[in-house]
Amino acid sequence: MKQLRPYPQAVVTKKAARAISAGHPWVFEGEVRSLEPSPATGEAATNGCVVDVREEKGTYLGTGLLSEQSKIRVRLVTRNANDRVDDAFWRRKAAWAWDYRECVMGARALPGAEPDTNCCRVVFSEADGFPGLTVDRYEDVLVSQVGTVGMERLRPTVCPALLDTLRGRGQAIRGIYERNDIASRAKEGLPSYTGWWPEPGACDPGEPSVVARENGVAYALDLVHSQKTGFFLDQKYNRRAVRDIAAGRRVLDCFSHVGPFGLNAAAGGAAFVRCVDISQAACDLAAANARLNGLEDVMGFTCANVFEYLDALIADKRRRTEEGGPFDLIVLDPPAFTKSRKNVSAAARGYREINNQALRLLPRGGYLATCSCSHFMDADRLKDAVAQAAHDANVQLRQVEERQQAPDHPIVWGIPETHYLDFLIFQVV
Structure with missing residues (x-):
């Protein structure tokens, strides 16, 4: 590095340099050889400060933020040596x-x-x-x-x-x-x-x-006690895709949370929508949102474990009718079944099971909307789980759409963690 830089420096391994060159912004704990003071001011590195990242030979790789207690030790904010982080x-x-x-x-x-x-x-x-x-x-x-x-x-x-x-x-x-x-x-x-x-x-x-209004549907949000920041915005256009095929259909919205998929289906002209979630509080909020939008007459809400609920519908035709079925559009929006790579196999079994249950309930010509919101359960793994589920259910699927998270959650090539949501719509043929 020919110029004297104002920031302390993190000297990193060749492995870290290769990852940065490929576009990934993280330097892990074991990849930092040393932390050195600023060559211009002598300022030492402190937790949370801005640091330059360089190879041992001096090649500048980027500038980032230091986290002394994290396994991700430096997170880059720029790879441009002309930037000043002010x-x-x-x-x-x-x-x-x-x-x-x-x-x-x-x-x-x-x-x-x-x-x-x-x-x-x-x-x-x-x-x-x-x-x-x-x-x-x-x-x-x-x-x-x-x-x-x-x-x-x-x-x-x-x-x-x-x-x-x-x-x-x-x-x-x-x-x-x-x-x-x-x-x-x-x-x-x-x-x-x-x-x-x-x-x-x-x-x-x-x-x-x-x-808040999304796709013309209103939601009363409690920003203090709700999950994440208040609402799951990443499915905005996937909800719209379900809305587009919902007219006249009887819809089962599984893992419904506060009802956004079900509400979009009802707003799209569904004959009836049943929302199912394990949380009674979520079901109550979904019912309140239905009333807020004047859709309560075509919606019903059940608090249940979705796996157990679907098994009960498969086993009992009368229960299926009582719940508003038979259903010809089923939405599966489960929470992430894994948040680590080591649990991917177990997660795949969960996705296979839940999709198999849904496919056993759908008639020929029915539609399945299914997704995974885990970076580790990527699109190929999800497709494989659905394919196995279809084989076990003895049905054939025609793919309608393959979608991802909305573009306000951009996927950056070189940073695979930014791609975490995959969404598929099929017709049973």
Whole structure:
């Protein structure tokens, strides 16, 4: 490195250098040979600070944020040696992130519905160059989650950059509600807390609740107690795909959470929709959302373990009728059956079982919408599980669509962790 850089330096292994050259932004604990002070100022590295990453021979690889307590020791934010990681740098990144959402979602709203950017992911961590930061927009509220010490230190810089960017583009934003209560923060030595980000000089934003609209469907969201940041936005266009084929059908929405797939099916003209979830609280919220949209007359809600529930429907035709069947469109949106590579085989058996159960309930001509939301259970593994399920159920499938997460959750080539949702629609033939 010919120029004197202002940041401390992390000297890394050849393995780390190869991964960075391939596009991956992480340097793991065992790949850091040494931490050296800034060649320009002599400043030593501290937890959460900005560091340059270089090879032992001096080749510059990138600049990132140091996490001394994490197995992911450095997360890159740029590979451009001309960048200075200052306020202007983060404001550019915030502007690029919003520019991207406006481009890929700004013109896709349903006729007469709200803009698709009214509810969307604004920042998707490494995919937008903000490692450890997730920011979702629900109408006039941004909800953020910080999972890394580097991004925690940058909150006073990043939060104003996001607010100024959106407000400067004419978006009415009350404030940022921080849901920094995720378990992963403990791995970085960070405390757990929630509350409004204290915007200097701003008025009290009020209660952190909102009625959000997606695909023209309204949802009453409690941003304090809900899962993740409040709602699962990544299925936005997959829900629309189900809505497109739901007219006149009897729909079974499994793992329904607060009912977004079922509500979209009902809004699309389904004859009847049964939502099933193991959480009574989720079923109650789904029922409330049905009433909010005037769809309660065509929807029903059952609190049950989905695996046991489907077995009961298969075994008892009368129970099937009582629940609103027979069903000719079944949606499977299960939670991730695995969050680690070592459990992939067990997860595959779970996906195979649940899809087999659904296929045994569907008639010829019926439709199955099924998905996996685990990076480790990738598209090929999901397809294999569904293929085995179809073989075991003695049915043949015709693929209608293969989809992924919505584009506000961008997939960056070279960072496989950014691709975590796969969604398939089939017809039984």
